[in-house]
Amino acid sequence: MVNSSDVFTAQAAELVPFLEKTLPFSDLPEAELNALASECAIDFYPKGTRLLTQNETIIEDVLVVRSGAIKLTLIQDQGEEKPIDYRGEGQAVGALGAIRDAPASLSAETIEDTFCFKIPAVLFRKVVAAHPALAQYYLHSFSESYIAKAFSELRRQHADLCATSPLYLFASRVGDIVKRAPMMIANGRSIREAAQIMNNKNIGSLLVTDPSGEATGIVTDKDLRRAVAEGESTDAPVEFIMSSPLATVPHREPCFDALLKMMSAQIHHLAVTRHGEVQGMITSHDIMLIQGRSPVSLFREIMTVRDIAGLYPLSQKVPVTVGSLIEEGAKAGNITRMITVMNDLILEKLLNMLQDEMGPPPVPFCWILMGSEGRKEQTFHTDQDNALVYRDPVGEDEARAAKDYFARFTEAAIAHLVQCGYPLCPGEMMASNPKWRQPFTICRDYFERMILRPEPAEVLNATIFFDFRPGYGQLSLGQSLRKHVTLHAARESVFLRYLAKDCMTARTPLSFFRGFIVEKNGEHKDRLDLKKSGLVPFVDFGRLFALKHKITETNTLDRLELLKERGHVAPDLIVEAVEAYEFLMQLRLVHQMTQINNGQQPDNHVNPADLSDLEKQTLKEAFGVIGGLQSFTKDVFRLNVG
Structure with missing residues (x-):
């Protein structure tokens, strides 16, 4: 001293x-x-x-x-x-x-x-x-109160990225915007009576009730138009044209969640329930009225496009539409969910129209989404990672027809997706590559070989493939593959140990003195890669333990929550991991949004000098959580033993 x-x-x-x-x-x-x-x-x-x-x-x-x-x-x-x-x-x-x-x-x-x-x-x-x-x-090494402050500062400092008018998608609950009690019609009543009620009351939907008075379906003005167009008798019972089961949402759900549900299901009406009873109806139009620039408008543009070329400019509108959610208070998980819904809608519309052009496929198929697409974690900069699995053909003729059709189909689909603004995968992990366009049995056997005989290259592939989800087509094919892979991987301790070792290779960009380690030269001089150095370790951890514990969910935040709920990982560690991951993803999204507004291509490289002191400190704490995840992984898989 x-x-x-x-x-x-x-x-x-x-x-x-x-x-x-x-x-x-x-x-x-x-x-x-x-x-x-x-x-x-x-x-x-x-x-x-x-x-x-x-x-x-x-x-x-x-x-x-x-x-x-x-x-x-x-x-x-x-x-x-x-x-x-x-x-x-x-x-x-x-x-x-x-x-x-x-x-x-x-x-x-x-x-x-x-x-x-x-x-x-x-x-x-x-x-x-x-x-x-x-x-x-x-x-607490990663305090919720300071994470909240960091999120607030991100929104405040970058408010110019968003709409200037206040938004209410997250502040408003669906129960708050219900205008009236729902109008009902009993089943057995005629389509004509339903039309008369809707006309007299100036409403766009009616709930259809069973003899006990419980709402079991809904009839909308769209259903009436379709009935007339198809020559349905107006004396027919209303249940002939109703949609069932009734889509519902609890009254306390944020409007954002209701909007996502409508967009994902491609519907425009939801019944709002309180204590199990229908309180009223909410429509996409109701949500549009509570804020200025609604994702619903882009949703409608996508759904009304009549040719594939019309989809090309729409993906460019996603950042503008979704960016306003940052100011509203949306965390990264909500923002990426919305981006995923938009991208999935564009994909579905594209593949539907492509089949209209080419004719139906010889056998049913499922378009598989991998990587960040499979995890529903797409940002404003996402390469294509996809595959196609189809039902095993019966006979040589059907096999040849399927091989030819899907070769042409995937080549056209990938080219159209590029025109829509989704870049090619540098590693050619796309459905246009014959390796990732196979019958179900071949795909299943390939995954099995990857698990049974893990090699370094296969482990690298696993970090992309094992996050897959079915995205379009006969979803049961993808779901069966997902279930098979999850159950099979959980039994193979050698494969899981390889994945665990891969999790330990990540090095956080912090020096011994907790300074940021940045690129010394090159295109990204003085910057650090938020994805590779920050987000990937959380994604790898979630994947590893999801496979170990037979969890089929692919989203990182959902995986972490399920691991906590089922008692597989200490709650405190999961809470820290969720907070850290959300902050890193939020910082990444804000960074990319800034680049888009400046006319630049979005990337993942952030200059710490551009961050506030609070953001820098929170970023360091987020990086620090990675050490806890790696220590837990090391103990569980006994990586310090032999």
Whole structure:
């Protein structure tokens, strides 16, 4: 320790600005920051100074690093000290011991000349008692309150990306916009009577009830038009033309979720239920009225296109339509879900029209979506990753016909998707590649071989293929393949161990001193890759443990929640992982939206210098969670043994 002459009182003029941009002190009122600064000192510690000794040192001061670096170590059973963390500028040493009024839980030593602000432990405890959020910050490595602040700052700083008028898709509940009680008609009544009621009441739908009075279906003005066009007798019972079962949504659901449900099912009416009873009806038009620029308008454009070329410009409207959700308060999971719905609609429309041009296929097929498409995690920059599986042909003639048809079909489909703005996969993992266009049995056997004889290249392929979901066509083919692969993989411990080892290869872009490691030169100089360095480890972890525990879900956030619900992974670790993943994805989406608005091609490379202090700190915490996931993986698969 240095002589007392080396210690001098920290001037508030220097300390206050420093704490104002340092978590968690940045959350304190200015008056309290000034009061805190007046009682702090600054001290210098040469390289190699022992600051704390585990289980021995009584915490008298909390040290906040002004410059330099400190190594934290843990004394193991054999007496060996193992480095477990490094603290750099703005980070604290001794906070937990001060909060608990207990001896140091770790040892600490400077690894370079270091200046620290010293906050007396007694004073620190008083501040913590008055502001519990400070204790939460130090007691939880990834605090929900600071994640929320980081999300708010992202929205505030990048509000120009979004519509200037307030949006209500997330604030409004469907029950709040129901205008009237639902109008009903009993089954057995005629189509003519239904039309008369709808005309007299000036409404666009009627619920059809069974003898007990329960609503079992719906008749809309579209159903009436179709009945007339098809020559249906107006004396026929109304249930002849109704849609059943009735699509419903609970009254407390956000309007956003109701909108997604309507768009995914390609319907325009939902019955709103309260305690199991139908309260009223909500339409896509109702949702359009509560906000200015609705995704419904793009949905309608997609659905009314009459030729494939008409789809080409529509994918370019997705960022404009979906970007406004950022300001509304949507987290990344909601935004990517909306992007996925839009892209799925474009794909479905394209493949329908392509079949109209080419005629029906010789055998049923399923278009398979892989990678981020399969996980429903598409952003504004997504390559194509797809495949096609078709029913096993019967006989050589049917096999030849299927091979020829699907070769032409997939080549045309992929070319049209490129015109729609979805780039080719550099690795040719697309349905136009004969390898990824096969009968069901061949696809099934290929996945089995990948699992039974895992090679490094196959493990790389597995990170793309094992996230697949059925996207179009005879979905049961894709669902059967999904179930088979999931159950088969869970039984093969060698294959899972290969995947687990692959999870350990990720290196977070943080130095020992928790500085960002960025590209030193090249096209992305001074930037870091949010996808490769940040998001991929979470995706890999979710996939690995989903396969291990026979979970067929492919979305990363859904996988993590199911792992928590079923008790396979500690809840605290999952909560941290979900928060970290959401923040990284949010940062990625905002970055890409900014590039699009600036006329640039969206990518995943962010310059940390462009981030606020809060965003930088939250990003570091998000990267830090990856270590916890890797430690858990290492323990479960015993990767430190042989």
